[in-house]
Amino acid sequence: MEKHYQGYLIDLDGTIYLGKEVIPAGKRFIERLQELELPFLFVTNNTTKTPEAVADRLAKEFDIHVGANTVYTASLATIDYMKEQDKGNRVYVIGESGLVDLILSAGFVWDEEAPDYVVVGLDTAINYEKFATAALCIRNGATFIGTNPDKSIPTERGLLPGAGSFISLVQTATQTDPIMIGKPNAIIMNEALKVMQLEKPHVLMVGDNYETDIQSGLQNGIDSLLVLSGFTTKAAVSTLPEQPTYVVDSLDEWIF
Structure with missing residues (x-):
């Protein structure tokens, strides 16, 4: 029943x-x-798109009309979690605009030297220096947050590396387990x-x-x-x- x-x-x-x-x-x-x-x-x-962008896509591509307030991304959950911790507002982020811009607009301050948090998500412009900065900050005491555990993402090209793959690399490099946010x-x-x-x-x-x-x-x-x-x-x-x-x-x- x-x-x-x-x-x-x-x-x-x-x-x-x-x-x-x-x-x-x-x-x-x-x-x-x-x-x-x-x-x-x-x-x-998905942390690469803002709720507004997701709602816009639903309307334009699929004729599904909803407000941005009906979309809750791992980016928003990450922000809500960090705000509840009362730890500080300095952050270093590996991610795209759907993650970085939302975190900064929520009042967090970019810091590549001694952040309170290192947040790792999907970043299609990833490079060694971003990983190096993240690892050094975590070893220096920053709280390590992973946006979501998805090791791969489906695309037209096939399965490509997802946020979980990047998080695993930083986890290996720092010997530190992340606080994982997403489903x-x-x-x-x-x-x-x-x-x-x-x-x-x-x-x-x-x-x-x-x-x-x-x-x-x-x-x-x-x-x-x-x-x-x-x-x-x-x-x-x-x-x-x-x-x-x-x-x-x-x-x-x-x-x-």
């Missing part, structure tokens, strides 16, 4: 769209949520719940990837809905070590 949930945490790629193609049932799922005035939050490990870790999920102002029993995590989306639910006591429109296949469901709360072939099957 399906519960009636007060809010939905939703993945994007593989759930609402697949690469550059909209998933029609995903689009209808969002439109039904809007019609019912049920709160939802897109939770994404399936607890930090991004807890921060997302604070944004929604809802408790775990009243929220459903919706996604296509068992390793990230569904594990976000399983590891954090949140019900999960696996949709077989992207990463995890129907054939794999029976072999999963722990089952999601629900599994559907299409989001059209979901009853609110």
Whole structure:
């Protein structure tokens, strides 16, 4: 028997769209949520784009119209986490504008000598000097934060190195474990719940990837809905070590 949930945490790629193609049932799922005035939050490990850019892409490419306030990225979760620590506001960041600009606009100050935090995310303009600066700062006492554990990212060229690969390099170089923010870790999920102002029993995590989306639910006591429109296949469901709360072939099957 399906519960009636007060809010939905939703993945994007593989759930609402697949690469550059909209998933029609995903689009209808969002439109039904809007019609019912049920709160939802897109939770994404992507740190290269701002929430405004994500919302703009949804509108222009997929005809899905949502506010930027419905998009919660690992960048925002990183900022919210750092603000709660009362440690300081000096930071060195490996990342792109969707991470760096948001952190600086939130009041943090760039420091390559003695920052309070070193944040490592995806950076397609990465070079040795950035890694060297990060490693030296962490060895000097900076708190090491990883935006998300994704070791690779799917692209038209194939699987390319993701933030998790960069984080692993810095981890090896410093012999220091990072505080990991993104899915399936607890930090991004807890921060997302604070944004929604809802408790775990009243929220459903919706996604296509068992390793990230569904594990976000399983590891954090949140019900999960696996949709077989992207990463995890129907054939794999029976072999999963722990089952999601629900599994559907299409989001059209979901009853609110």
